[in-house]
Amino acid sequence: MIKIKPTIQHTVVCPYCGIDAVSNRVLWQGIHVTVVATCPVCNIETVADLPVGQALFTPYQVNVAANEVFGDKAARDWFGVPLLESLRNPDSHCQVAMQVEKRRKVSNAIILNCLDYLYGHSLLKLLNADSYSGIDQQTGLVVMVPACLRWLVPKYVAEVWVVNIPLSSSRSYFPSLHAAMEKELIRFDEVHLSLAHSHPCGFNITNFSGQSPCKLNDPSVQVTFVWREDRIWSGRYSAKLLGWFGLDLYWQNMKVSFLFKRLKNEIPDVRCVVAGLGKSTRFPEWIQDARVALFNEDNEKTTCRIYSESKLVIGVHGSNMLLPSAHAWATIDLMPDDRWPNLAQDILYQGENDDVRMVSWRYHFIPLKTSLSQIALLARTTLLCAKEALMQFEQGSRST
Ligand SMILES: [Zn+2]
Structure with missing residues (x-):
């Protein structure tokens, strides 16, 4: 897990000079959960993947102003470039409705982001939930799911956040979704991000x-x-x-x-x-x-x-x-x-x-x-x- 509140426990390295950048805030892009960071030497702002889901293997970092993508070639076309394009062209017109279902009051949250543009990828991310079925009572698992997976969310989950956008739009950046996420996260003292492995094992499908x-x-x-x-x-x-x-x-x-x-x-x-x-x-x-x-x-x-x-x-x-x-x-x-x-x-x-x-x-x-x-x-x-x-x-x- 990666702690993102009260502090972001992840180091972003400046792609230009190699110095550790200062992490300013988390940006909820959609599929990507990213950190906006500024290099103290170059004074350049970049947006970098937090290593969850696909970004565990192929994290990308983008300079939106300069229209540049940094990262491995392997998933650049379908994962890196779309991140840059989405941030350069935010969909500010669409007001994404996030339906929040609170089942249990907790002070700390683990966020499992299951958003993806492919159904199978979303489902596989959701199966990570079983890793947290025995967590302490003060901490609750919060799953972000597309509406089509709502029925599969396990009973032990503390909160379900249903994001009402089509799967095909999940690579877009919706500022309204980011704002909704920030608003909900205020309620928690500590927030961690699940690694959301792409093909987890050890789950009980029942x-x-x-x-x-x-x-x-x-x-x-x-x-x-x-x-x-x-x-x-x-x-x-x-x-x-x-x-x-x-x-x-x-x-x-x-x-x-x-x-x-x-x-x-x-x-x-x-x-x-x-x-x-x-x-x-x-x-x-x-x-x-x-x-x-x-x-x-x-x-x-x-x-x-x-x-x-x-x-x-x-x-x-x-x-x-x-x-x-x-x-x-x-x-x-x-x-x-x-x-x-x-x-x-x-x-x-x-x-x-x-x-x-x-x-x-x-x-x-x-x-x-x-x-x-x-x-x-x-x-x-x-x-x-x-x-x-x-x-x-x-x-x-x-x-x-
Ligand atoms: Zn730098």
Whole structure:
């Protein structure tokens, strides 16, 4: 954690002369939490990232007046330059509404900033909350979340600050949001900033969704395909660009139906479900269609329950696989060619107390172009493995 009140415990170095700058104040940009600092030698003011979230790895520092960015090349285009651009072009017209929900009165606060322009990144930041579930009574966790994540905020959180801006606008700088943050922080004696790790571990997903993940010894023989319409199980990743988008949705539907049919032939009691975002095309009645046109709090909860009833979930790589993998016993992640560098970023691993060898059975990453018959074989084997293990478990229970 980084203390930011009553003093800012972070040193900003002047990018021009290398001398420690004087930290003047915290600036709440949005995704970035920054420090405005002045070099005592150059007398130049810069704005520097506090090392939280992505800035733990690629912090940036900008000179707004000189239009300069300092920092690593790796994330410069999507993280560093947008910081500079946002500060050069603040959105002063939009009055951001921050809804403050106070659940417990505390004198000290830990701020977990979950704002991000990508849904998956926001969700992953929120999972850091579990690190603070046992903090002392005087200190409370305060989470800043976009409205779409409000329903996932754990009960033990002291305050929830819901920021009503679209995810896509989270890289912008809204002076009204900064002002709202400063106004709320007056109430606290001490304020720390959570490091908001980009892919935390050690969390309990039940604290967030309210659903317990499917266990090996749960009787479920359910397989759920996670449907999305902007990244399709078609082998043609850029179908939308090629103008085959509508056709590919029907093709995806056919592949899901064929996959389920093959599983049904070999495991007659398997329950087949399709869930996720988008309701294009229709499925035969023997496939439970739990897809939604638009997510809201109610159907998000229902969908998570479906995932938690699934022995296996299958879907195309992306943030759509985070909650499914967190709740199902096993996952098959279909990887487009250009997503391999992002391997496992969309998986919320479960079963920390399991034998580590079980990971081989629970999490599969295979090319999107893998044939349907190979995927069916892998799915069948995973389900039967679980079923056999369950039988052994039950026999073991009876013999003891
Ligand atoms: Zn300097």
